[in-house]
Amino acid sequence: MKNTLWKALGILILVYVFAMTMLVPLGPGLLEFQDVNQVIESTREGRAVPEFQVIGFGTHWDQLPDSLQVFVQSKGQLAALEVIRVDDATHATVGLTLPYSLPAKSWNVLTNHPVDGTLLLENGLFLSDRFIDAKATWPAPSFIEHSSQLGLHFPYQPRIVETIRNLMLHVPLWFTMFLLMGIGFVASIKQLSNPRNQRDDDRAVASVQVGIWFGVLGLLTGSLWARFTWGAWWVDDPQLNGALVTVLVYSGYMVLRQAVDDERLRARLAAAYNLFAFVILVILLMVLPRFSESLHPGKGGNPGFNSYDLDSALRAVFYPAVIGWMLLGTWMYLVTLRMKRVNRQIELLP
Amino acid sequence: MQGLAFLLGLESTAIAFAALLSVLSAISSRAGAGFGLTAVLGLPLIIPIVLISTRYGTDILNGILWIDTAHHLLFLGALTGGIGTLGFILFPYLWRD
Known part of the structure; x- marks a missing residue:
């Protein structure tokens, strides 16, 4: 009895592992922050800004599209971008409302959404045509990190x-x-x-x-x-x-x-x-x-x-x-x- | 310093080869199977030594400062020490009847 118990336990554990491995969904993540090579009118700033597209993986932006926020962040500086429209669950168009003088060329992209939580795309934005001024600062926008409202899911890892x-x-x-x-x-x-x-x-x-x-x-x-x-x-x-x-x-x-x-x-x-x-x-x-x-x-x-x-x-x-x-x-x-x-x-x- | 580092790597590789092949020859001679067995057993064990020592040697000969490639020497030393010590301990057991 004692000798069969641990074997049965091992098989049970493996059945649980295989079921969980195959059934648990993957969490949301950010795939790309893409330059669309077009210029759009920003309603917030009243000037023309470059248009970018955020592409997500397994995100739910079509639910509550108004509460999607997009930020870029570099060296402690955070800036909010204007969300022009949410195209579907995984695509959103944003206007790059950044000043001409920036403290860095390479930026992390963050999205905030009540369902998906806060997602990060490391070095998702690279700007080579701006004036780099290490002292350039501006008041930080209000940023509250959301945690995901999704059920049990495996974390999204880039490339994996x-x-x-x-x-x-x-x-x-x-x-x-x-x-x-x-x-x-x-x-x-x-x-x-x-x-x-x-x-x-x-x-x-x-x-x-x-x-x-x-x-x-x-x-x-x-x-x-x-x-x-x-x-x-x-x-x-x-x-x-x-x-x-x-x-x-x-x-x-x-x-x-x-x-x-x-x-x-x-x-x-x-x-x-x-x-x-x-x-x-x-x-x-x-x-x-x-x-x-x-x-x-x-x-x-x-x-x-x-x-x-x-x-x-x-x-x-x-x-x-x-x-x-x-x-x-x-x-x-x-x-x-x-x-x-x-x-x-x-x-x-x- | 550069020459000394190269010499150290060379010596370390030589000792590792000597220790490994002595023990493997002893095993195959006790098994009575001749040198074919030494080759079969030795090939996979030799691969890591060859890989590391060639990488270390090319680094030194390419003019890379020895301290920048010293981790290869450290690993070569660990391999040599491990194989040498184990061979030294195990050698008498092979010949016991």
Whole structure:
């Protein structure tokens, strides 16, 4: 009873994770702040201003179109733009009511809407034809940050967009691989210190066998994600090369086991090689990427999914996903281990 | 200083190769499988050392100041230290009967 309970729990958690991953909608965001190359009459300022278009992703500007506010912000200076009209739920036309002297060229664009909350497009506006005066200031408009009135949703991330759901697969798969290889590492140390029987050798090989599959799945999901966000299936990056090398090193472990016939010798050699493989894994996947530039999140000064990126909706799915995958991985490991032991018993039969 | 940094990287790479290939040759000789096994096991383990040391070496030869590329040397040192220490500890276990 106790042994089946945690397995059922693991499956239940994974069912919850998959359902949430596929069903929770993505939150709103800003895609682009586009120059329309036309000049329109500003009713507020009574002069001609350039026309721009704000393009949103999953926004609801057609509800309460009058309460949409658009701001630009740079170096602590905030300016309100005039919203000329709201075209549809994701398109709005604004007039660029800014003075000729500006403190900066590059501006963040913000929209305020009671349904979507406050949205930010970093460096969405670049003005090269204005006079730059670092001291140019004007009275700040009233700005109240809205929080979103939408239900549970995943946060919008530029460039990642809908693929943020891959977070529930890619990251937990690698975590599970780490856990399994850790089990293999401990088993190999035990095998080396107590070489009399093959119990720990069975543990090591079972965990590595399952762990390689998790590593391959982690590579595949990562490759898919790279295709979407970076534009290529594979890029020459320390984190990616390290991951591939790790999987290859562990494949070498399986090759080594095939090459030795004597059981006790095989156990000892495989255990020694496994210690090497684990040290390489730790160095390549956890030490190296922190020392070098990498595209991969969380490495080389590149923000990962830290407290800033992981909002409550992501957390509610991501943490169960990690636990669920780890439980499934442990279960697969235990089944493989039992297969090894049964096979050993069968071989011993007369 | 620049030459010394290059020499350090060279030595570090050489020691890493020596330690790694000694242990792998020992494993394959104990396995009785000849040098084919050394090649198969060694290839993935050699790749990171080659990648890092070539990157470090080209950086130094291109005239980049050694302190600006020292993180490669640091990592090379970590790799060498890890492989060397582990090889030193594990070597007797390989030959025990």
